[in-house]
Amino acid sequence: MDSLINKIIALEKISQELEPSLEKRNSLNEQLQQYTNHFIENTEYNPSYYGGNPDSEKLRIKPSKKDLKELLSIYTSEVVQKGINPAGGGHLGYIPGGGIYASALGDMLASVTNEYAGMYFGSPGAVTMENELIDWMKNVFNFPKEAIGNLTSGGSIANLIALTAARDQHQIKNEKISQSVIYLSPQVHHCIHKALRIIGLEDVQVRLLALDELSRIDIIKLNESIQDDIENGLNPFLVISSAGTTDTGAVDPLEQIGKVAQTNKMWYHIDAAYGGFFILSETKKYLFKGIELADSLVIDPHKGLFLPYGLGAVLIKNKEAVFHSHHYTANYMQDAITNTQINPADVSPELTKHFRGVRLWLPLSLYGIEPFTACLDEKLLLTTYFRNRLKEIGFELGPEPDLTVSYFWYPSKDVAENKYNEKLMEIIHSDGSVFLSSTKIDGKFVIRMAILAFRTKKITIDKAMKMIKKCIGKTNEYFNK
Numbered sequence: 001m002d003s004l005i006n007k008i009i010a011l012e013k014i015s016q017e018l019e020p021s022l023e024k025r026n027s028l029n030e031q032l033q034q035y036t037n038h039f040i041e042n043t044e045y046n047p048s049y050y051g052g053n054p055d056s057e058k059l060r061i062k063p064s065k066k067d068l069k070e071l072l073s074i075y076t077s078e079v080v081q082k083g084i085n086p087a088g089g090g091h092l093g094y095i096p097g098g099g100i101y102a103s104a105l106g107d108m109l110a111s112v113t114n115e116y117a118g119m120y121f122g123s124p125g126a127v128t129m130e131n132e133l134i135d136w137m138k139n140v141f142n143f144p145k146e147a148i149g150n151l152t153s154g155g156s157i158a159n160l161i162a163l164t165a166a167r168d169q170h171q172i173k174n175e176k177i178s179q180s181v182i183y184l185s186p187q188v189h190h191c192i193h194k195a196l197r198i199i200g201l202e203d204v205q206v207r208l209l210a211l212d213e214l215s216r217i218d219i220i221k222l223n224e225s226i227q228d229d230i231e232n233g234l235n236p237f238l239v240i241s242s243a244g245t246t247d248t249g250a251v252d253p254l255e256q257i258g259k260v261a262q263t264n265k266m267w268y269h270i271d272a273a274y275g276g277f278f279i280l281s282e283t284k285k286y287l288f289k290g291i292e293l294a295d296s297l298v299i300d301p302h303k304g305l306f307l308p309y310g311l312g313a314v315l316i317k318n319k320e321a322v323f324h325s326h327h328y329t330a331n332y333m334q335d336a337i338t339n340t341q342i343n344p345a346d347v348s349p350e351l352t353k354h355f356r357g358v359r360l361w362l363p364l365s366l367y368g369i370e371p372f373t374a375c376l377d378e379k380l381l382l383t384t385y386f387r388n389r390l391k392e393i394g395f396e397l398g399p400e401p402d403l404t405v406s407y408f409w410y411p412s413k414d415v416a417e418n419k420y421n422e423k424l425m426e427i428i429h430s431d432g433s434v435f436l437s438s439t440k441i442d443g444k445f446v447i448r449m450a451i452l453a454f455r456t457k458k459i460t461i462d463k464a465m466k467m468i469k470k471c472i473g474k475t476n477e478y479f480n481k
């Protein structure tokens with residue numbers, strides 16, 4: 001017995017390191033706070049893109065210990081100073097994320113208290129908070145009270161949950177798979193295709209719809225395509241539209257597509273991961289008319305509400321369709337079964353999960369919605385400002401964007417346009433003061449702007465213009481113009 005107790009005491013001493021004293025915690029907190037304050041204060045002056053690869057040796061887990069000071073220095077050189085700086089305002093590529101500070105505090109709270117947000121029984125408060133946030137979103141998007149939802153890690157998982165529900169509602173399985181048809185835009189985010197494979201729908205028929213000149217789904221072609229398929233004995237069951245495509249930011253005609261889906265008794269899914277929260281802008285509300293017709297809707301607070309990466313959301317009207325694949329019980333869960341509220345675990349592949357609700361609840365409760373709406377409106381105006389300035393120096397622009405994603409290219413005369421703009425993009429990336437990305441529109445290489453980072457300000461666009469002018473000079477030099 002004595003030896004057992006002695007062993008326990010010995011191990012207790014060693015494992016005690018996992019519970020630092022108040023004094024040690026204060027010291028760690030102070031170092032980290034200094035670090036994050038320095039990061040935030042200097043973010044405007046730091047590059048938006050760093051080339052090079054991290055030294056994996058420095059990141060390797062080794063038996064020897066390091067102190068926080070050394071670790072923060074490694075974090076800076078091998079993580080922060082590599083690749084894109086997504087917390088900075090100069091991230092104007094892909095779909096920028098955010099990183100508002102109050103969310104980081106929310107994450108800290110969630111991690112320290114480690115509330116169990118998977119089941120109501122474990123943490124009624126955490127689950128109620130997450131369900132309140134879902135109710136808030138239902139309200140924003142005019143979804144009915146009975147709809148259910150989930151706070152996911154991001155848009156991909158949110159789309160996966162929604163498409164699983166569509167599959168189950170329409171019982172697309174076995175021989176029905178190859179006879180069933182899904183209608184979507186060629187500009188739909190690739191996570192939709194990925195999700196279809198994951199949920200066993202690789203062999204469904206996918207109709208990539210024709211788009212109008214503003215890259216929106218052409219409603220006449222959609223109707224024709226559905227009628228053709230019905231006449232050919234197929235089973236049209238799902239139509240997907242985007243409220244803000246990743247490529248061009250286009251918002252499909254949501255209401256018209258919704259009506260087509262209703263008429264044909266199809267599931268209507270809207271991916272509004274990028275654009276959804278622009279519904280809060282009075283100037284853009286009209287674009288979202290009909291969003292409430294969706295059977296399922298994806299929105300991403302880690303895009304449109306400027307949160308740090310790690311928060312998407314899905315809203316779904318038909319609870320049974322979701323529960324078919326996601327609601328399970330087990331003997332060891334018997335104490336946790338309550339009928340009080342929807343459990344996040346019943347609406348998601350996850351059981352245990354990060355209590356991600358706090359990272360949204362805290363900023364929304366601290367600030368209200370007004371600064372978020374103002375920030376969205378600011379991004380819309382900055383998009384116009386950027387486009388105007390580009391035009392002034394001779395760039396050709398894509399069509400007037402619905403939201404804050406747009407594209408442009410330099411109309412080079414002597415060198416093939418694609419070749420010129422590819423080189424220009426490469427030089428912009430190696431400059432790195434502001435980060436832009438590129439895409440192809442009907443085979444044409446174009447440079448893309450996506451203005452959604454909350455730290456993007458007028459001064460950022462002015463900086464981008466300065467950089468672009470410099471890079472044009474270098475591109476011309478390269479081609480000996």
Ligand SMILES: Cc1ncc(COP(=O)(O)O)c(C=O)c1O
Pocket residue numbers: 095153154155156157189191242244245246271272273274300312
């Ligand atoms: C329209 C759209 N849908 C889905 C996604 C995927 O979201 P996530 O990267 O959060 O998984 C993105 C990402 O940019 C997107 O723009």
